[in-house]
Each structure stands twice: as structure tokens, then as C-alpha cells.
Amino acid sequence: MTTSTDILIIGGGHNGLVCAWYLANAGLKVTVLERRSVVGGAAVTEEFHPGFRNSVASYTVSLLNPKVIRDLDLPGHGLQVVKRKLANFLPLNDREYLAMGGDRTKAEVAKFSQKDADRLDAYGERLDAIADVLRDIVLQTPPNMVEGGWMQALPELLKSASLGKRMAGLDLTARRDLLALFSQSAGDWLDGWFESDPIKAAYGFDGVVGAFNSPYTPGSAYVLLHHVFGEVNGEKGAWGHAIGGMGAITQAMASACRAKGVEIHTDSAVSEILTENGRAVGVVTAAGDTLRARAVVSNLHPKLTFEKLLDPALLPADFRERMARYRSGSGTFRMNVALSELPKFSALPEAGDHLTAGIIIAPSLAYMDRAFMDARRDGWSKEPIVEMLIPSTLDDSLAPAGQHVASLFCQHVEPQLSGGRSWDAHRDEVADLMIATVDKYAPGFKASVLGRQIMSPLDLERTFGLVGGDIFHGQLGLDQLFSARPVLGHGSHRAPVQGLYMCGSGTHPGGGVTGAPGHNAAHEILKDFKRWA
Numbered sequence: 258m259t260t261s262t263d264i265l266i267i268g269g270g271h272n273g274l275v276c277a278w279y280l281a282n283a284g285l286k287v288t289v290l291e292r293r294s295v296v297g298g299a300a301v302t303e304e305f306h307p308g309f310r311n312s313v314a315s316y317t318v319s320l321l322n323p324k325v326i327r328d329l330d331l332p333g334h335g336l337q338v339v340k341r342k343l344a345n346f347l348p349l350n351d352r353e354y355l356a357m358g359g360d361r362t363k364a365e366v367a368k369f370s371q372k373d374a375d376r377l378d379a380y381g382e383r384l385d386a387i388a389d390v391l392r393d394i395v396l397q398t399p400p401n402m403v404e405g406g407w408m409q410a411l412p413e414l415l416k417s418a419s420l421g422k423r424m425a426g427l428d429l430t431a432r433r434d435l436l437a438l439f440s441q442s443a444g445d446w447l448d449g450w451f452e453s454d455p456i457k458a459a460y461g462f463d464g465v466v467g468a469f470n471s472p473y474t475p476g477s478a479y480v481l482l483h484h485v486f487g488e489v490n491g492e493k494g495a496w497g498h499a500i501g502g503m504g505a506i507t508q509a510m511a512s513a514c515r516a517k518g519v520e521i522h523t524d525s526a527v528s529e530i531l532t533e534n535g536r537a538v539g540v541v542t543a544a545g546d547t548l549r550a551r552a553v554v555s556n557l558h559p560k561l562t563f564e565k566l567l568d569p570a571l572l573p574a575d576f577r578e579r580m581a582r583y584r585s586g587s588g589t590f591r592m593n594v595a596l597s598e599l600p601k602f603s604a605l606p607e608a609g610d611h612l613t614a615g616i617i618i619a620p621s622l623a624y625m626d627r628a629f630m631d632a633r634r635d636g637w638s639k640e641p642i643v644e645m646l647i648p649s650t651l652d653d654s655l656a657p658a659g660q661h662v663a664s665l666f667c668q669h670v671e672p673q674l675s676g677g678r679s680w681d682a683h684r685d686e687v688a689d690l691m692i693a694t695v696d697k698y699a700p701g702f703k704a705s706v707l708g709r710q711i712m713s714p715l716d717l718e719r720t721f722g723l724v725g726g727d728i729f730h731g732q733l734g735l736d737q738l739f740s741a742r743p744v745l746g747h748g749s750h751r752a753p754v755q756g757l758y759m760c761g762s763g764t765h766p767g768g769g770v771t772g773a774p775g776h777n778a779a780h781e782i783l784k785d786f787k788r789w790a
Contacts, residue, residue, distance in 0.1 A: 262520075264782070266542055267527045267566075268330035268556030268722075268761065270298020274510040275775030276554060276760040276782075278329050283783050288548065289519060290540070291719045292526040292722075296505075298556070299721045299728070306708030309595040312503035312723055315714065315728070315770050316646060316664040317615070318590075319487030319496040321506065324396060325772035333510040334516075337500040340489045340609035341653050345459055345498060348618045354604040355455040356611050370453035380450050384492065386431045387438055388486040390551030393423055395486070395583040395766045398781055399740040401749040439465065439735060443481045444473040444622045454621040461622045462644065463783045467728045467768065469588035469672060471629040472622045478587045480733050483617035483767065497616065498651045500542045504568050506770065530555075530566045534655040537757035540566075551789075552756050552782060553672045556775070558722050559583060559743040559763040566634055567754065576753050584732045586672030586698065586725030590641075590687060591712035599661055613650045618643040618698055627674040630667035636678065637687050642668040643694050660707075667691045672714045672725040680713035687713070729763055729768025739765055747764050750778040751785075758782055 264280050266273045269291030281287045283324040295301055299314035302789045318338050326332070340435045343358035356365050367374035370402035404757050408667070427435065437446060445462025447457040461472045464481035471477070488495035492574040511521055527727025530553055539549035554563040563572060563580045572580075599608055602616075628638035649661040658660045670687060674680060696703040731737050743763045750758050760778035762768040 260546075261360075261539075263287045263551050264288070264554060265290065265552075266556060266760070267530075267540065267562075268292070268298065269296035269511075269521060269523070270556050270761070271300050271507050271510060271770055271772060272760050272762065272775035272778075273298070273554070273556030273788075274507060274514055275325055275329070276556070276771040277519045277775075278517055279776060279779035280508065280782060281514065281519045282297050285786070287514075287515070289520065289521045290525040290527055290548075291523045293720075296508030296521055296523060297504050299723065300503040300507045302502030305593050306580050306595040307598050309662050309708065310502060310655050310659070311593040311648065311662040311664060311710075313593065314370070314717065314723075315503050316499050316593060316648075316666060317496055318503070318506070318770065319494075320484075320500050320769040320771045321491070322395065322772050322776065323486070323488065324493070325776055326333050329510060329513040331506070331509040331513065331545075334512040336463055336505055336509040338489055338497045339500065340492065340495050340497045341613050341615070341651070342437055343614040345617055346605075346611040346614040347455060347459055347617045347620065348602045349455060349603045351453075351603040354602070354611075355459060356614070357459055360612065366453070366456050368452075370451070372443060373451045373456050376450060382521060383430070383434055384482070387435050387482060388425065388494070389425070390423060390435070390732070390764070391482065391486040391776075395771065396776055397693055398750065398777050399742075399748045399765050400481045401513060401740060401746065409481075414444040423523065429475045435516070437480050438478045439697065441478045442473045442475050443477040444470075444471070444482040445624070446481070446625070447472075447476040454623075456620050457623070458727065459617065460620055461625060462619055462642070465625055465629070465668060466644070466666070467587045467589060468732065469586055469629070469632075469669060469723075471626045473626055474629075476734055479735070479738070483733055485611045487771075489768075498646075498648050500652050501654060502648065527566060530562075530754075532568065535571065535608060536755045537752075554758045554763040554778060555752075556762050558724045558761065560585060560587065560724050560760065561722055562752070572753050576744060576747075583743060584734065584737065585727040585730070586630070586714070586732070587727045587729065588669035588672065588724050589635070589717065589728055590667040590670045590691065590715065592691060593710040594663050594665065594687060594692070595656065595708040596647075596663055597599035597705045598649070598659075600663075600695065600702045601707070602699045603641075604670070604698070614645050616645040616647075618694060618764065628669045632642065632671050634664050635676045636683070637670040638668075639690075641670075641694055643691055643692060643693060665695070667690055670714060672727070680715035684711050684713045684716070718726060727768075728753065730763035731767075733767050738767065742767065748778060750781045
């Protein structure tokens with residue numbers, strides 16, 4: 258069977274859906290092809306134990322761009338996001354804890370250091386100044402390094418001038434902070450601000466989440482920054498929960514797309530990107546169908562796009578070399594558990610708002626550093642980092658009455674085990690360790706587990722195409738950010754093959770459920786279509 262359309266989008270994850278909506282809204286005929294039986298990519302909700310549903314991979318909301326929410330009218334398509342009642346809860350031992358959120362934070366931090374409590378406002382203001390810059394450039398295509406004469410370079414120079422003007426608006430203090438956040442480790446940045454371990458751990462977790470690094474790895478301060486430029490219902494820096502799980506976001510996006518005439522086909526894996534005379538002209542599906550289009554857009558991980566679906570002879574030799582070196586792998590081990598009851602933490606055993614928070618088991622930066630070193634040496638940390646969310650405290654649709662579901666985002670594990678070992682052989686062993694780690698701080702937790710869903714890095718790669726289990730579609734290092742994401746010279750969402758575009762998290766601004774890469778890619782595609790008209 259052969260069919261044709263204006264745009265073919267490979268991959269029905271959230272960025273693919275966002276890109277599809279903007280293109281269809283401009284009047285183009287768009288078809289989305291999704292390999293799995295449900296759209297949403299890593300932002301899906303599934304039943305994992307009889308009567309218990311949860312977000313399978315991505316698990317919390319903050320970075321979803323407000324413009325994307327407004328333009329697609331996601332609330333009108335059923336999306337409801339509620340804020341956590343507390344931001345974070347860190348059990349430190351059997352007696353002590355740190356609870357963060359709203360007016361409570363200063364008093365909590367003062368339990369450990371009055372000096373640190375007094376510095377919180379200044380820290381927040383300084384970080385917000387830089388986060389505001391990121392918010393401004395998230396929905397802008399970076400200046401692209403191009404070859405050719407001044408006619409090709411001029412548009413990119415104008416983008417650089419606009420960006421430079423935005424940076425020039427920062428005072429000298431903010432410029433120094435910007436330099437530090439893009440070059441320092443999260444640990445060095447936080448050590449310069451605070452003296453007590455608990456507050457540094459609370460903030461430092463954002464510097465390792467989704468990354469396979471120590472909080473003292475140079476560049477990890479940017480990972481911290483990447484996690485603070487979001488918002489929930491207009492409140493900057495807040496985190497929340499989508500009622501119905503993360504799948505509610507992508508189902509609302511799919512509904513918005515269908516209302517614009519987008520065709521979405523599930524169980525439609527793509528085996529090859531078709532080219533003619535060096536130009537992408539369609540795809541061949543695993544079922545053997547040929548679909549032709551004026552342009553092809555890949556929402557897949559860059560390594561899958563360029564190493565699995567394209568004839569390598571079509572790509573410049575240096576691009577192939579850079580893609581072979583593209584760093585992808587996060588120390589993530591993801592679990593969902595069905596619970597007979599809420600956990601009771603030794604440090605704060607009664608039920609309360611802290612159970613709606615991001616519960617972080619990692620009491621110090623030193624603990625996080627050891628976890629990384631263990632994983633580098635042994636394959637997984639003996640004392641792992643665990644962030645636990647219990648979304649059923651905010652959303653009673655996920656579990657039977659009186660019971661609960663918990664998301665466990667666990668680190669550090671080696672993305673690819675050394676010594677010929679496979680994650681298939683060690684998945685349950687490490688899952689037991691993660692549950693035992695929570696049980697150490699909340700005795701009885703292990704006994705309350707009724708069922709569990711386990712996603713090792715290998716499972717994340719096989720199920721969602723996250724190479725090396727990398728939740729960001731590639732590490733967030735300086736050499737893989739902004740104009741260099743995924744490769745310098747192709748930061749404009751345009752692939753080296755004419756008519757082929759990229760709209761996934763492997764492009765600016767990177768990972769997280771933001772919708773920004775899909776938004777920006779659509780903008781560039783529409784510019785090209787106007788030139789071709």
C-alpha cells in the first residue's frame with residue numbers, strides 16, 4: 258500500500274504530537290506513526306497491577322510549556338494539573354527530616370542552619386534571574402552554525418544578535434552566575450551558597466536527576482538549572498501531577514491533534530526513511546507499507562534516526578562520526594509499585610502533606626557522590642538515590658479506595674552493565690534493593706508492596722527508544738546543548754538530509770515533558786514550506 262501526505266512524523270511522543278498540531282493548525286496534512294499501541298512515548302499511563310494505574314516512565318509535571326498548553330487548549334481537551342501540597346520531603350535518618358514548600362521552607366532549613374535559611378531568598382532570586390533567560394529562549398530555535406556565504410549566515414547572525422541583546426540585559430552578577438551554572442558542578446555551586454547538608458541535598462538532587470553523574474561532575478549545575486525553569490498553573494518553579502497520570506497530557510494532545518485533522522496511527526513502526534536524490538520523501542513501515550510525504554519529521558532519539566533508519570552513505574562522514582560519539586545514558590532505574598497503605602517514615606510517621614511531595618532519599622551530596630562511584634564500579638549503587646512520589650494522594654483515580662500507587666525514580670545504575678552482564682539478569686535484584694532502601698526510612702514499606710513494575714535502563718531503551726535509558730534523549734553537556742544539540746550545524750531541527758527534520762528531545766532545549774522541541778521544529782518546517790510554495 259502506498260499513501261501520501263504533506264508531513265509524516267515518526268514517533269507519537271509528546272513532542273511529535275505538539276509538532277503535528279502546529280503543522281496541522283497551519284493547514285498542512287499531517288500523519289503521525291507510533292510504534293507502540295498507544296500514543297504518548299514515555300509520557301503514558303498504564304495499568305501495571307490489577308486495579309492500579311500509574312505513569313510508566315515520565316512521572317511529574319513542571320516543564321510543560323505554558324504556551325503549548327494554551328495553544329493546544331489542553332485543559333479544553335481534558336488536562337487538569339494539580340500542584341503538590343509540599344515541594345519536597347527529605348527523610349534524613351530516624352529522627353530528622355527536611356520539608357520544603359512555600360512559607361514552611363525557611364523554618365525547616367533553620368533547623369539545620371539559620372545562616373542557610375537567611376540565604377534562601379537571595380539564592381532563589383539569583384537562580385530565577387537565570388531561569389528567566391532559559392524561559393525566554395526555550396521556544397526559540399538556536400542560532401545555527403552554517404556553511405556558505407553571507408546570505409546563509411545572515412539569519413543566524415540576527416538570531417545571535419537577539420540572544421546577545423537578551424544576555425546584555427543581565428547585570429554583571431547574573432552574568433557571572435550564568436557562567437558558573439553552565440560550567441561548574443552542582444556541588445560546587447551549592448557549596449558556595451550553603452553550609453548544611455540537607456538543603457544542599459534538596460537542591461543537589463536536581464543536578465543528578467536523569468543524569469549519570471556525581472553532583473560534583475563539572476557541568477552538572479546546568480542539569481540543576483534545567484529542572485527549575487518550569488511552572489505549574491502559573492507558579493514558577495512548582496511541580497505538580499496530571500490527574501490521570503502523564504498519559505493524560507499526551508491523550509489531551511492527541512485529542513487536540515485529531516480536532517485539527519491529524520491522522521494518528523498506532524502499531525505503525527517505521528523501518529526505513531525513504532530518500533530520492535538525497536531528499537527524504539517518505540517511510541517504509543515494518544508492515545511493508547510505503548508512505549510518501551513532502552517532508553519527514555523524526556521524534557525519535559537521534560541515534561535511532563541516523564543509525565537505524567537512514568542509509569549511512571547519505572550522511573556526511575563527520576556527522577556520522579559525531580553521532581557515533583553522541584553521549585546517551587542516564588543512571589535511571591524506574592519502578593511503579595502498588596501499595597496496600599501509605600508509607601510511614603520514621604522521622605515523620607503520621608500522614609500529611611509531605612506524602613504529596615517529591616520524597617528524596619539522598620541525605621547529602623556526599624551520599625549522591627558515593628552512589629555514582631558505586632555504580633561506576635559495581636553496576637549499581639549499594640545505597641541508591643530514590644525519589645518517590647505517591648500520586649494517589651492527589652489523584653484517587655489511580656488506585657482502589659484506601660490503597661495507593663508510588664513512582665520510584667531510582668539512581669544510580671550503570672546504563673549498560675560491564676563485564677558482559679545483562680540488566681535482564683539483575684532487574685529483580687536491583688528492584689529489591691530499591692524497595693529495601695525506602696523500607697530503611699519507612700519501615701513496613703516492603704510489606705505493603707502488592708505488585709511492582711520495573712524499568713531498567715535496558716527496558717527503557719526497548720520500550721520507549723531511550724538509548725542507554727537516557728530520559729533526555731542524550732546527556733545535557735555543554736557539547737550537546739543549544740546550537741550543538743544534537744550536533745553543531747544542525748541545531749535548527751534540520752537534518753543533513755534535505756526534507757528530514759528532528760523534533761524530539763535530542764534537539765533544543767533538551768529533555769523533559771516540555772513540548773518545546775516540537776513547537777520549535779514546527780516553526781522551522783513552516784518557514785521552509787513557505788519558501789517552497
